[in-house]
Amino acid sequence: MINRQLVRHIDWVLIGILLLNSIIGVAFIYSCSHYLPGNYYLKQIFWIFISLVALFLFLFFDYHFLADYSYLMYGLLISTLCGILVFGKLVAGTKSWIRFPFFQIQPSEITKVVVILVLARYFSKRQKELLSFTDLIISGVLFLLPVFLIALQPDLGTALSFLPIYLGALILGGINKKFILFLLIFSMLFGFVGWKYFLKDYQRTRLTTLVSPNKDPLGAGYHIIQSKIAIGSGGVKGKGYKKGTQSQLRFLPARHTDFIFSVIGEEFGFIGVIAVILAYALFVFRLFHSAFMSRDRVGIYIVFMVSMMITCQFFINVLMTIGFLPIAGIPLPLISYGGSSLLANYLAVSLVLNVKMRRFVNV
Amino acid sequence: MNHNSIYEDLTIVLKRVKNTQILFKVLFVLLVVSFWKIQILEYQKYWKKSEANRMREIMLSPQRGLITDRNGVIIAKNIACFKASIIKENSQDLDVSYEKISYLLNLEEDVLRKRVERFQSVPLFYPIVVKDNLTQEEISRIEARQLEFPELMIEVEPKRFYPFNTFAAHIIGYLQEISQEDIKNNKYSEKGIGDLIGKTGIEKQYESILVGKKGKVLEIVDSSGRKKGELLREEPVKGKDIRLSLDFDLQKKAEDLLDGREGAIIVLNPKTGEILAMVSYPSFDPNKFINRFSPEEWQEIASSPDFPLENRVIRGLYSPGSIFKLAMALAALDLNEITEKTSFICNGSILIYGHPFSCWYKPGHGPVNLTSAIQHSCNIYFYLLGKNLGIENIAKYAKEFGFGTKTGIDLPEEKNGLVPDPRWKEEVKKANWFPGETISVSIGQGPLLVTPLQTADFTALIANRGKPVNPHLVIQEEKNEFKTPITREIQTKIDWSSKRKLFEKVIEGMWKSVNAGGTGRLALIDGYDICGKTGSTQIISTSTIKKLGDQIIEIKTHSWFAGFAPKDNPKVVVTVLVEYGGMGGQTAAPIARQLFTLFKEKYD
Numbered sequence: 001m002i003n004r005q006l007v008r009h010i011d012w013v014l015i016g017i018l019l020l021n022s023i024i025g026v027a028f029i030y031s032c033s034h035y036l037p038g039n040y041y042l043k044q045i046f047w048i049f050i051s052l053v054a055l056f057l058f059l060f061f062d063y064h065f066l067a068d069y070s071y072l073m074y075g076l077l078i079s080t081l082c083g084i085l086v087f088g089k090l091v092a093g094t095k096s097w098i099r100f101p102f103f104q105i106q107p108s109e110i111t112k113v114v115v116i117l118v119l120a121r122y123f124s125k126r127q128k129e130l131l132s133f134t135d136l137i138i139s140g141v142l143f144l145l146p147v148f149l150i151a152l153q154p155d156l157g158t159a160l161s162f163l164p165i166y167l168g169a170l171i172l173g174g175i176n177k178k179f180i181l182f183l184l185i186f187s188m189l190f191g192f193v194g195w196k197y198f199l200k201d202y203q204r205t206r207l208t209t210l211v212s213p214n215k216d217p218l219g220a221g222y223h224i225i226q227s228k229i230a231i232g233s234g235g236v237k238g239k240g241y242k243k244g245t246q247s248q249l250r251f252l253p254a255r256h257t258d259f260i261f262s263v264i265g266e267e268f269g270f271i272g273v274i275a276v277i278l279a280y281a282l283f284v285f286r287l288f289h290s291a292f293m294s295r296d297r298v299g300i301y302i303v304f305m306v307s308m309m310i311t312c313q314f315f316i317n318v319l320m321t322i323g324f325l326p327i328a329g330i331p332l333p334l335i336s337y338g339g340s341s342l343l344a345n346y347l348a349v350s351l352v353l354n355v356k357m358r359r360f361v362n363v
Numbered sequence: 364m365n366h367n368s369i370y371e372d373l374t375i376v377l378k379r380v381k382n383t384q385i386l387f388k389v390l391f392v393l394l395v396v397s398f399w400k401i402q403i404l405e406y407q408k409y410w411k412k413s414e415a416n417r418m419r420e421i422m423l424s425p426q427r428g429l430i431t432d433r434n435g436v437i438i439a440k441n442i443a444c445f446k447a448s449i450i451k452e453n454s455q456d457l458d459v460s461y462e463k464i465s466y467l468l469n470l471e472e473d474v475l476r477k478r479v480e481r482f483q484s485v486p487l488f489y490p491i492v493v494k495d496n497l498t499q500e501e502i503s504r505i506e507a508r509q510l511e512f513p514e515l516m517i518e519v520e521p522k523r524f525y526p527f528n529t530f531a532a533h534i535i536g537y538l539q540e541i542s543q544e545d546i547k548n549n550k551y552s553e554k555g556i557g558d559l560i561g562k563t564g565i566e567k568q569y570e571s572i573l574v575g576k577k578g579k580v581l582e583i584v585d586s587s588g589r590k591k592g593e594l595l596r597e598e599p600v601k602g603k604d605i606r607l608s609l610d611f612d613l614q615k616k617a618e619d620l621l622d623g624r625e626g627a628i629i630v631l632n633p634k635t636g637e638i639l640a641m642v643s644y645p646s647f648d649p650n651k652f653i654n655r656f657s658p659e660e661w662q663e664i665a666s667s668p669d670f671p672l673e674n675r676v677i678r679g680l681y682s683p684g685s686i687f688k689l690a691m692a693l694a695a696l697d698l699n700e701i702t703e704k705t706s707f708i709c710n711g712s713i714l715i716y717g718h719p720f721s722c723w724y725k726p727g728h729g730p731v732n733l734t735s736a737i738q739h740s741c742n743i744y745f746y747l748l749g750k751n752l753g754i755e756n757i758a759k760y761a762k763e764f765g766f767g768t769k770t771g772i773d774l775p776e777e778k779n780g781l782v783p784d785p786r787w788k789e790e791v792k793k794a795n796w797f798p799g800e801t802i803s804v805s806i807g808q809g810p811l812l813v814t815p816l817q818t819a820d821f822t823a824l825i826a827n828r829g830k831p832v833n834p835h836l837v838i839q840e841e842k843n844e845f846k847t848p849i850t851r852e853i854q855t856k857i858d859w860s861s862k863r864k865l866f867e868k869v870i871e872g873m874w875k876s877v878n879a880g881g882t883g884r885l886a887l888i889d890g891y892d893i894c895g896k897t898g899s900t901q902i903i904s905t906s907t908i909k910k911l912g913d914q915i916i917e918i919k920t921h922s923w924f925a926g927f928a929p930k931d932n933p934k935v936v937v938t939v940l941v942e943y944g945g946m947g948g949q950t951a952a953p954i955a956r957q958l959f960t961l962f963k964e965k966y967d
Contacts, residue, residue: 129375171383172376232401232409270402274395281391288387291380300376304383311387315394322397 009357010059011290017283018334018349022048022342024276025260025335031241032263033256033337040256040337047339051346058350062358066351067124067298070117074142077114080107081149088153095153108150108158109344112309115162116348118142119169120301127297131173139169157329161313168308172301223259224323231265231273231322238269256337258329261321276335277318283334284311287349290356299355306348310334419450419488419582419590424520424558425575428602430535430565432611433637433838437526439535439566444522445497447505447515448490448557449479454514464515467505468494481543490516492557523559523653529646531614533674534607534774534836536564537649539661559653564674565605565836567775575602608637608838616961617642620954626922626941627675627815629834630958633823633927633936636832638772640958641816643675677770677777680812681940684898685740685882685947686925687761687807689825689869692733694760695748696865697857703868706732709743716798720746723899737872738881740897742806749805754796757804758784763856765831766813770820772834780817783810808901819938822925825873826894826933828866829859870894874930877952886926886952891963895926895955897947920944924951928959935962 026048030041080098084107088095097104119139126135143166151159175183233239255263265273287307294300310333317332319325331338333345401409430439447468454460461479465472475493482491497505497517505517523538538559545560560574561567578599583592610630617628617640630640647664665672673679695701711727712719722728722742728735736744749757761767767782781787783804785796803809816834824831859866873894876883883895899920922944927936937955944950 127371168383172379174375174379228401229409229412231398232405233413234402235406235410236403265398265402270398273398273402277391277395277398284387285384288380288384292377297371297373297376300373300380304380308383315390318394322401324397 006357009359011286011353011356014283014286014290014349014353014356015055017279017286018346019048019052021279021283021334024279025332025337027241028260028263028267028335029256029337031267032260043339044337044342047342050339051343054343055346055350055353058347059354059357061354063299063302063351063354066354067117067121067302070114070121073114074118074146077107077111078146078149081111081146085149085152105343106155106158106340108146108153108155109340110347111146111150112162112165112344113347113351115143115146116165116302116305116309116351119165119305120298123169123173123301124296124298126173129174130176131170131179133179135173136170136175136179139166143169155329160328161309161316161330164308164312165305167312168305169301171308172304223327227259227262227321228323230262234266234269234272236270238265238267238272241267257331258317258327258336259321260332260336261318265321280314284314287311287352290352293359294355295359299359303352303355306352309348310345419584421490421518421580421582423578423580423597423599425577425599426521426601427523427575428573429604430573431604431606432609432614433606433639434611435606436611438531438607438609438611439523439525441521442524443519444495445502445517445519446492446495447497447501447517448492450488450490450514450516451479452487452514460512460514464493464512467508467512467515468501470494490518490557495520495522525649528648528650530618531609531641532564532646532649533643533676534564534609534641535649536561536566536568537652538562538566539652562652563672563776564774565607568773569605569837573602573605576600606838607836608632608635608639609641609836610639610965612965613640613958613961614642616640617958618644618646620957621941624941624944625669625675626939626944627679628940628954628958629676629815629819629936629938630962631819631823631834631936633826633832633933636823636834637838638834638836639935639962641676641836643673643679645669645671647671674774675940676815677772677774679814679940680778680780681815681921681923682809682811682900683766683807683813683818684900684921684923685807686818686821686896686898686923687805687811687813688737688740688745689873689896690761690764690766690821691745691748691752691757691805692737692869692872693764693825693865694752694756696733696868697760697862698752698756700748700751701733703733703871706730707736707744707747709741711743713743713746715746715750715802718799718802720802733868734872734875737869737896738875738879740876740882745805746802749801750798752805754784754801754804757801758782761811764821764824766811766817766821770814770816770834772816773836777816778814780814781810781812807898815938815940818923818925818940819936822927822938823936825866825869826927826936828863828870870930873926877926882946882948883924883926883952885948886924886956886959888928888956888959888963891928891959891967892930893926893928893956893959894930895924895952897952898923898925899945899947920946922947922950924948924955926955926959928963934966935959937962 026041026044029044033040084095084098088097089099097106119142122139122142123131123135126132131139143162147159147162150162261273261276264276268275284307287303287310291300291303291307294303313330313333316325316328316330317336320327320330331341333341426441427439429437429441431437449460449464451457457479461472461476464470465475468475470493478493479491482489494501502517505512505515509515525532525535539562541558541560561570566573576599578597580596581594582590583594584590613630617630621628621642621644623644625644627644628640628642629638631638645667651664652661696703708730709722709724709728711725712721714720720742723740728739728741728743731739731741731744733744735741761782767780769777769779771777783800788794788796788800788810800809804811820832820834823834873883873896874892875881876897877886877893877895878884882897883893886893886895899922901920920943922939922941924937924939924947926938927933937958939951939954939958941950941954
């Protein structure tokens, strides 16, 4: 299944940049959690190792093979998601974890990789210039089913982070202007119903706070204000590694997960922010660029959806820390603490490597 | 799927990728611009905000649960205590702070510096406790100068207090500051720097029940530490109270009786296994440990040659001496090796395997049967039993009676003791078992080692005519409420329930030992059928005694008494061990007598 020639075509530079970003993550996880019990940074290193092994193992399977079997995997994961809704135990208010003796895992994160494969498989068969209405409905159902199950857990953050994947598929598939109008109306309707009946109170306050954070500075706007103060007071050079004690930040409950970029901004200032953004930009554009080195349509779809997923999550998370987007519970891919999301992102990158190394027909 | 799609036209799709890429390039540039705005253009504004609007998180320690005796006498409670902490972040210059604060708090500058530097790894905003148990005068002195010292903070915390000082110290245990390793290992999930945790005894065993839940206050303070508002307040939740099975009066009496003599006393209820008194002497005052700052005093107590911190009841290992004869008798009866009528002649000494073994009573007891052998604690009788039974049988029955394994009492760090057999000797000592050792073991000497609690547990088993109990300190119904499982499932391999008669025969000997001029006669109370057995253990081997010759009189032995009362329907077991107490009948038995007397007065 794999031979020396394939190994030669592995994009080692991409793996290097991937690791670079992961190590940046470990450094900042250590900075803001070393005085807490739990040894988060060690756990993260452990997960990087596991994910890297998984990444290489995943390369053994030709992406065509994976795409062909994606419906089967899709079915399995949907049953798993249903299963934990019924049998799962509540952890921190959601039923999104499967517990193992030494660790726990969120199947919802892994679902992303499978959804990418399913959508790539489906859309690569549509070779017209624009998508038909039927295509839209079928793919929409394929996509919304897992998202809906995850939203029920309830884990709206993760559910939300699926959107860029589908968006990517639609961009490539091409959509009629009429469809865009339809989607807009549909999403507004959906948004209205959601706001009225589905969102929890705290989620509603988060959205209103975004518009005017100073209305309730000690309440809901608190996290946004504190995060902005932390980043702003970092200045050009920052306050130094581990010295970002701008005390406020320790009251952000998720400083080693969702708010890790605030820590970077505070401790390394504008220079650090630029450096991390640059390292990240290198990473995501190398991902996007891989689309041009794909052999076929299904490959392009895979590469593009992976790139969209990671890039959009990055933007959503960073814009959240400076108060441009509501606090959505979306981690910074590769950098935030969290094993399942790390594993999912590594597997996604593995798919890109997979497409890239099998770009020549006759191997 | 058809994989030969290489010739399809992908230009439209790739163009769309390209456009998206361009869009994201623009977004990246805009992102950098936003950070430029926040971090460079608006830096001053945010920096001022960060200075003027600091947060401070103060932990509110919960009250620990009370510990009471069975009748509600409070043995461990909480009193208010003031502590002073340094917040490094608020200090302009730490060296100056050390100098001034050491003067203010009357601490040595070095000690203060070391204390703060021990907490290198904690964030700068974290308060580090530098002095506790502040006096009123110190508090007013600090408060008067609060503005000068934004880095110094006073907090109130509940402090553990043991009103009876050394009373039941080994049972209750003590608290100490949690170690950095324990925090790193996440052993106590809710605990952080500067918190006190139970280090021994009930305080450790039931830590999770006693501890309660911390509260916290989130305050807004300005850069000089003045409070400007409160963001959040979570009240602490008091820990659950624990009621022990101890009886205050019995415990006090037992402590007084043992005062000045190293040893151990256990009084327990043989029906339930509830411990009414448990004493280990010498003792210590646990109040002295609840202090973050006087390691010298602790060191002194911990390294004292008579080990006051050791709970001898569960951690002291002693030869059981003649007490073990009871186990020998039961084993021999159960194996039909003897009946109560079997008798041997005691001439004061006997030659077995070519070695002379002597009875403690030099003139010899003459003909002895089972009852009189127990009554007078005749060695010769049991030497012969041991020879007939063999070490494998002795070890099997000793284990059956609970020796060699923990009793499973709800106290940490109980010891196993040791039941020797040939396999043990081969594995540990790398030597063969000598037949002569069997003879030593049969009167409770040799390598056989037991804890006083195991002895009490064994006595309860005899009192119950074969039904074992779990000795424990927290009253069972309440323990169930905590959902802590019983640590040991009691099980005997042999079903003794049909063999009550064997026990009656041994108990007859124990009754005579006390009531008919036997070795336990000094435990006698008129009208209270006490049954007991004495023991005196040689601390040095017989061969050494021979070498020492006449000086033997100077060497005292450990003194044991194990007994229960009344004979029928027993209500109490008393076990006494006095180190270097001499003959068991002379030292341990009278102590037991006084405890039986008090029990009778109070509960009968």
